[in-house]
Amino acid sequence: MIIGIPKEIKNNENRVALTPAGTAELTKHGHTVLVQSEAGTGSGFSDEDYISVGATILPTIELIYSKAEMIIKVKEPIKPEYPLIRKGQIIYTYFHFASSEELTQAMIKSGAVCLAYETVELKDGSLPLLIPMSEVAGRMSVQEGAKYLEKTFGGRGVLLGGVPGVHPAKVLIIGGGIVGTEAAKMAAGLGADVTIMDISLKRLRYLDDIMPANVKTMMSNHYNINDMVTTHDLIIGAVLIPGAKAPSLITRNMLQFMKPGTVLVDVAIDQGGCIETSHPTTHDHPTFVIDDVIHYSVANMPGAVPRTSTIALTNATLPYAIKIANKGWKKACKENKALKKGLNIIDGKIVYKGVADAFNLDHCNVDKVL
Numbered sequence: 001m002i003i004g005i006p007k008e009i010k011n012n013e014n015r016v017a018l019t020p021a022g023t024a025e026l027t028k029h030g031h032t033v034l035v036q037s038e039a040g041t042g043s044g045f046s047d048e049d050y051i052s053v054g055a056t057i058l059p060t061i062e063l064i065y066s067k068a069e070m071i072i073k074v075k076e077p078i079k080p081e082y083p084l085i086r087k088g089q090i091i092y093t094y095f096h097f098a099s100s101e102e103l104t105q106a107m108i109k110s111g112a113v114c115l116a117y118e119t120v121e122l123k124d125g126s127l128p129l130l131i132p133m134s135e136v137a138g139r140m141s142v143q144e145g146a147k148y149l150e151k152t153f154g155g156r157g158v159l160l161g162g163v164p165g166v167h168p169a170k171v172l173i174i175g176g177g178i179v180g181t182e183a184a185k186m187a188a189g190l191g192a193d194v195t196i197m198d199i200s201l202k203r204l205r206y207l208d209d210i211m212p213a214n215v216k217t218m219m220s221n222h223y224n225i226n227d228m229v230t231t232h233d234l235i236i237g238a239v240l241i242p243g244a245k246a247p248s249l250i251t252r253n254m255l256q257f258m259k260p261g262t263v264l265v266d267v268a269i270d271q272g273g274c275i276e277t278s279h280p281t282t283h284d285h286p287t288f289v290i291d292d293v294i295h296y297s298v299a300n301m302p303g304a305v306p307r308t309s310t311i312a313l314t315n316a317t318l319p320y321a322i323k324i325a326n327k328g329w330k331k332a333c334k335e336n337k338a339l340k341k342g343l344n345i346i347d348g349k350i351v352y353k354g355v356a357d358a359f360n361l362d363h364c365n366v367d368k369v370l
Helices: 019-027 046-051 061-067 078-082 101-110 133-150 177-189 201-210 223-226 267-273 306-327 327-336 351-360
Strands: 001-007 032-036 056-058 069-070 092-095 113-116 170-174 192-200 215-219 233-235 261-265 287-290 294-295 343-346
Touching: 001 061, 019 046, 019 306, 032 046, 032 061, 032 287, 046 056, 056 061, 061 078, 069 170, 078 101, 078 201, 092 267, 092 306, 101 170, 101 343, 101 351, 133 170, 133 223, 133 233, 133 267, 133 294, 177 192, 177 215, 177 233, 192 201, 201 215, 215 223, 223 294, 261 267, 306 327
Parallel strands: 001 032, 001 069, 032 056, 069 092, 092 113, 170 192, 170 233, 192 215, 233 261, 261 294
Antiparallel strands: 113 343, 287 294
């Protein structure tokens, strides 16, 4: 199969979809890998690194799309890429369709096979291609939150871990999945007073067992969230409904009861956000303020640490990429139930229910297409 790796063009997206090590594995299987010139530069990989393991370097994104049977990306295609995508072409990337009807309609129109990293799902319900970036985003949420709590950035002027004789900052994490767990680890390690919320009592019992003494657990519901947001300095939204739009758990009305300079970090922004007042921001302009509350809602947080993120992402996505390339997408998805759940749109048909429900569009059973 001919596999194309375009340079990411989303704002401040420095990741690349495939490392030279991953490229070597695909070429070893007999596949052709086309890499756009300087696609890996932001992650510290040169064109020569790719050439040395058998890749062919092409100068433009147009050439990559025109020649490749499968495109492997990091982020969803954006407007300039829509016309480059061909009918029947496999696009293997993070899509987060439920947060963008424009993207959904563009991919329906393209006739492409859209395989979304974020909905590949194992038997136990885990999301193997979302986990590495969730780990990065969870840890970064605390790092960024701590920064914006500084007075110079408009925050409350609170040090996350406090000092002897001064209370630490209070950190509220809504969602006890991968993002929330990693955020709690980081915040706890810095000495903050941490509360993590989830709707699953089983998950809360697990977190209560593994977390240090400065992490408390609480059931997530409207009453508890409404009460807790009034006393916390940093609030991290870390909820996820796979393939569907995130619920708005922090409402506009709650902001008026928060302390001025409170920082909200909405890690769920890729799926529409779990804070009613948040909207996607960029690394160039990461925050905005409403009612004296700082909102941080960068839609590609791991793009700020591309070296770490690119290697972690390739570690997870490569085994599935090899399956698709070796067997073709249909056979690979028929044989691998986890990969089959990654199919979102095929030849103009939405085959993932969460995406169809987000926009009240028709849903086609994936087995009919396969």
